[in-house]
Each structure stands twice: as C-alpha cells, then as structure tokens.
Amino acid sequence: MDLHTRKLRYFLTVADKLNFSRAAEHLKIAQQALSKQIAELEELVGVPLLRRTTRSVELTPAGRIFLESARTALEALEAGAAAAEREGRGVTGTLHVGFVPGAALELTGAILEEFRGQHPNIALDLREFALEDPSAGLAEGWADVAFIRPPVTLSQLDFEPLFTEPVVAALAKTHRLAGRTSVRVGELLDEPIAVARSTDPAYRAQWSLTAFRGGGTARIIDTSSQTEEIGMVAMGLACSVTPAAVVRFLPHAGVSYVPVEDLPGSTLGIGRRRDRPNRLSDHFVAAARIVREKERAVIEAIEHPFACQKPIDG
Known part of the structure; x- marks a missing residue:
C-alpha cells in the first residue's frame, strides 16, 4: 500500500476536529481538496474510515483502528527523521570528557550546563584522571576532549585556552x-x-x-x-x-x-587530538567558548586571585 504522509496527516486532522470545514481551515487547504484526499485514502485502505452526515463527522470502527496506526506511523517517522538530522549534524551520541583534578575550576559546572542545554541528546561520559596522566585520557585515546594544563607530551594536540x-x-x-x-x-x-x-x-x-x-x-x-x-x-x-x-x-x-613572580602563568583549557576528529567535540568547545564570554567576572577572579600582596596561608 503506497500511502503518502500528507494523506495520513489530513486524516489525523479530520479525526481530531471531526469537522471537515475546521480541519480544512487548520490545514489551510480547500475543503473540497481535503474531502478528495480522504476519499482517496479510504480507497487505498479499502474500507470507510469516516461516517459523514450533513451535521456531523465520526470515525467508523475501522477508522478508530486505523487512527492509532496512522498516528504511531507518523510519530515514528518524525522521530526517525529528527534522529537522522541530529546524527548528520553530529549532535547525538556519547562524548568522552577527561579531566585532571580541579577540571576547569569554577567554570566546570557552567560549561557542562551550557553543553547539556544545547545538546540534550548527547550523553557525557566524564572521567577524572590522576596527574600521572596530565593529558586526561587524550594520550591513551579514551577522551574525545579533556580539561588539561599544557604542556603535555602529545604532538597532535588542538588546545582551546579558557584562562591563565x-x-x-x-x-x-x-x-x-x-x-x-x-x-x-x-x-x-x-x-x-x-x-x-x-x-x-x-x-x-x-x-x-x-x-x-x-x-x-x-x-x-x-x-x-x-x-x-x-x-x-x-x-x-x-x-x-x-x-x-x-x-x-x-x-x-x-x-x-x-x-612566584617570574614564572609564566598556568593556562587551563580544552584539549583534543587532531588525529582523532570528532564532531561532538566541536560542539563542546563551542559551548565552552560561550561560557568563557559570559563568565568574564569569574575568569577575572581566577586570573587575578591576589587582591593584596602577602603570603596566603592555607
């Protein structure tokens, strides 16, 4: 049976409104064209789906059964199309995020929240690595992205700084x-x-x-x-x-x-490997950039923590 989704959508609208005039108005088509589409659908299915009088429209028993199948079919089709679009745009799947102790300090929660808000269909697998592995899983290939502090011994490294x-x-x-x-x-x-x-x-x-x-x-x-x-x-x-x-x-x-007055600062940021491109990691870095711009006051406090010049007792 070669059913077009348009006919199914028209049928669902009529079944919802139980009025051809209101259904046609909702669909923004002529009532005559809607009636023709429903008639063609009934011919394809082989049984009447709607009982029409001059005063009312109601579903036949066959129409009630068909309604549930039509609704399920369209919902499945829409879900499949949406999933395919997300996959094509690289916005579904699992992203492995490594981090050394402290991660991105006060920015950590904001970055994860921003990313999850933008991409709720991407699962995050988070893992802390001890300082024995300052690449936080990038060197061994587990991490797609990682919060790290260069230098690390990794030749194929892309690095997005967050603060120093x-x-x-x-x-x-x-x-x-x-x-x-x-x-x-x-x-x-x-x-x-x-x-x-x-x-x-x-x-x-x-x-x-x-x-x-x-x-x-x-x-x-x-x-x-x-x-x-x-x-x-x-x-x-x-x-x-x-x-x-x-x-x-x-x-x-x-x-x-x-x-230590004559040592360069320590820069923390997001690392990823150029030889292991991952579309999901692009979205993670983009979310981190947004947070970096939003949280300028937080970054200012991280980068200039000593309001007065005196030793700091722990």
Whole structure:
C-alpha cells in the first residue's frame, strides 16, 4: 500500500476536529481538496474510515483502528527523521570528557550546563584522571576532549585556552621564604621539590623547573597526588610549584602559598587530538567558548586571585 504522509496527516486532522470545514481551515487547504484526499485514502485502505452526515463527522470502527496506526506511523517517522538530522549534524551520541583534578575550576559546572542545554541528546561520559596522566585520557585515546594544563607530551594536540592563572610556591609555614609577598624561581632551585609522579616528560619538566636549572638536576620527591604533594610540603620535606587554584581548593593549616613572580602563568583549557576528529567535540568547545564570554567576572577572579600582596596561608 503506497500511502503518502500528507494523506495520513489530513486524516489525523479530520479525526481530531471531526469537522471537515475546521480541519480544512487548520490545514489551510480547500475543503473540497481535503474531502478528495480522504476519499482517496479510504480507497487505498479499502474500507470507510469516516461516517459523514450533513451535521456531523465520526470515525467508523475501522477508522478508530486505523487512527492509532496512522498516528504511531507518523510519530515514528518524525522521530526517525529528527534522529537522522541530529546524527548528520553530529549532535547525538556519547562524548568522552577527561579531566585532571580541579577540571576547569569554577567554570566546570557552567560549561557542562551550557553543553547539556544545547545538546540534550548527547550523553557525557566524564572521567577524572590522576596527574600521572596530565593529558586526561587524550594520550591513551579514551577522551574525545579533556580539561588539561599544557604542556603535555602529545604532538597532535588542538588546545582551546579558557584562562591563565598565576603560579605559587607552596612552602611549609616554618620555611625561610614563607613570610614573603613573592619569590623568584632562583630562590627555589636548591630546594627539594615535590612533583606528582608522571611518565610525561613535559609535565615533569614544567613543575620541577627544569628550564631554569641550566642542566642541573632537581631533587624531586615523587608523590601520587596533589594532596600528598601538599602534605609533603606541610611536613617541611619539600616545596612545590603549583597553579594558584590550590589556594582555594587545597588549603592546609601548615602551608603558605607565595606567588612566584617570574614564572609564566598556568593556562587551563580544552584539549583534543587532531588525529582523532570528532564532531561532538566541536560542539563542546563551542559551548565552552560561550561560557568563557559570559563568565568574564569569574575568569577575572581566577586570573587575578591576589587582591593584596602577602603570603596566603592555607
């Protein structure tokens, strides 16, 4: 049976209105044309679907049965067309999002909310990675996108920056530099330095200050997490160099945080691999850009956290 969707829609409208005149007005066609379409539909089905008198229109028993099937068929067709359109535009499926501890700080929730609001049919699979993998799943191929802090050892990396925050030295309260308003890198080079254990050479070099050592070797104390790193600092076993967000997210009674004045800031953003293109990741980055523009005040606070120049006690 070769049924056109137009005939089915016309039939559903008449069945809803139970009046040819009102149905034709709703469909914006002539009543005569509507009557012709319904008659052709009944001929195709092989039985009367509507009982018409000069005063009323009602469904026949066969018409009531056909009505349910017609409605189901059209709803399924519309759902299928919508799903196909979303797939074609890359707005359905599952997006794997990796993140290191802290993710995008105060922007995390806003970015996820913006993305889910725009693309409710995309499922998000979120996974936190320890600092042993600063690529947050990109290197191993699990993550489609990830909140990361370069540098990471990954050649095929696209990176969308969100903000750049200052770097601080974490020092025991009893350390000789703990009372300073700022320190310079050169003042830290003779100190044992706590660095989260990682196989990524770029990460290790960044946070052990390799570029400033002139070929010298750092005295590194390996740790398994930033929490352990700060604990080592509090016990006076090492210092640590870390993004300023640690002041808000990992306060410690035994630690002072002092800005490092001659170190570049730490940039956090969204990374993805150029050799693994993913349309869904484009939408995620677009949502993050919207949030970045909306939340300028939040970003300003992240990027300039020190309202007064004094050491910050945890």
